[in-house]
Amino acid sequence: MAGSPRVGRVLSLPAVEPGPGAAFDDLNVGDEFTSPGRTVTEADIVIFAGLSGDYNVLHTDAELMKTSRFGERIAHGLLGLALQQGLLTRAMPAGGDDVSLGLKWKFRGPIKIGDTLHVTARVAGKRDGDAPGWGIVTIERRVLNQRGELVQEGETEQLVRRRATSPP
Amino acid sequence: MTERAAAEAKVYFEDVVLGVPFETPAMTLTETHVALFAGLVGARPADPHAVPAILPLCMSSGLGWRVPQPPLAVLAFMGFEWKFLKPARVGDTIRSVSKGLAKRGLKEGGVLIEERSILNQRGELIEMGKLTLLVARRASPDVPAADGGR
Numbered sequence: 353m354a355g356s357p358r359v360g361r362v363l364s365l366p367a368v369e370p371g372p373g374a375a376f377d378d379l380n381v382g383d384e385f386t387s388p389g390r391t392v393t394e395a396d397i398v399i400f401a402g403l404s405g406d407y408n409v410l411h412t413d414a415e416l417m418k419t420s421r422f423g424e425r426i427a428h429g430l431l432g433l434a435l436q437q438g439l440l441t442r443a444m445p446a447g448g449d450d451v452s453l454g455l456k457w458k459f460r461g462p463i464k465i466g467d468t469l470h471v472t473a474r475v476a477g478k479r480d481g482d483a484p485g486w487g488i489v490t491i492e493r494r495v496l497n498q499r500g501e502l503v504q505e506g507e508t509e510q511l512v513r514r515r516a517t518s519p520p
Numbered sequence: 521m522t523e524r525a526a527a528e529a530k531v532y533f534e535d536v537v538l539g540v541p542f543e544t545p546a547m548t549l550t551e552t553h554v555a556l557f558a559g560l561v562g563a564r565p566a567d568p569h570a571v572p573a574i575l576p577l578c579m580s581s582g583l584g585w586r587v588p589q590p591p592l593a594v595l596a597f598m599g600f601e602w603k604f605l606k607p608a609r610v611g612d613t614i615r616s617v618s619k620g621l622a623k624r625g626l627k628e629g630g631v632l633i634e635e636r637s638i639l640n641q642r643g644e645l646i647e648m649g650k651l652t653l654l655v656a657r658r659a660s661p662d663v664p665a666a667d668g669g670r
Contacts, residue, residue: 390562396560399556399560400560400578403553403556403557403560403578403579404578404579404581404582405579405581405582405583405585405586406578406581406582406585407582407585408591408594409528410594428578428581429597430574430577430578430581430597431578433574434557434560434561434574434578435560435561435562437561437563437574438561438562438563439562441562441563442562449566451573451604451607452573452574452604453603453604454601454602454603454604454649455601455602456599456600456601456602457599457600457601457602458598458599459596459597459598459599506599
C-alpha cells in the first residue's frame, strides 16, 4: 500500500481474493505481511458455536461469564485461528491450491466480543516438498488485538506450487 | 460457582484416566458446513466441494461433547500441534477419537495432553495432533475461569 494516490487513478483497497499465480518462488524468507483488521462480533461466536457444536459456557452463557474473571463471553480459540487464516489470505499472496500440512499454535489471551484483530505474518522458512513442483513454506503468524496485545501465535506449514514447473 | 454451573456435570483433572480412547459420533460434511465456514472466515475456496483443512478440526471440538462422558472442565485451551494428512471432501463423514496422553498437576488445576485423531468413513486418518489443555480440579472455586474452549 506504499505510494501516494495519483490524480485520475481509482483508489482501491487490496483485493480480497488471493492474487492469481502466486507461487513458492514469489515468497522469500523474511517477507512480512500485515492483514486488514476485523472486529469479532457476537454473531461470529454464535455461528461458530452452531457450526462446531462447541457450546462451552465460556462462549455461550453471558450470565455465567459475568461471574468469571473475563466478565463476559469469550471467543472459541479455534474461531480465532479460523479468523486469522481468512484475514491473512487478504494480505499475503497465495496460490489457489495451497495445501495445509500442519501447524503449531499457542493461545495467549482471550478474544472478547468487540475486539478487533489483525494478523502479522513472516515467511520463516522454505524447503523442497516431496513432490516435484511443490515447495513447503513455513509462516510465523501473530494475532493481535486493538491494543496490540498478542492473543494467539504460531506457525503453519503449507505446500505451495512452484512457478518453474507450473503448467502455463 | 453458581447452582446452574454446578448442574452441568464435568470431568475434572482428577477424573481423567490416561490412555482410554473416546470415539465420537460421526458427522457428514455438507456444502452448508463449507459455505457457513467460508462466510464466517472470509476465505472462499475455489472448489466448493473442498473442505477447508481446519474445518474438521473445529468440528472435532463439538463432536467431543457427544461422547458418553461429561465434557472436560477446560479452563484454557493452551495450544496444540496438528497435522493435516489427507484432504476432506463434501460428503465425507468424519469422527474423532481422543485419549489422554499425559497429565501434570498444577496449583489451580492441571495440564492435560490429549491426542486427537480425525477419521473418515473409510477409517482413513485425515488429521491428528496433540492438544494442551488446562483442566480444573474438582475443588476449583471459579469454573469457568479462563480462555479457550475445547
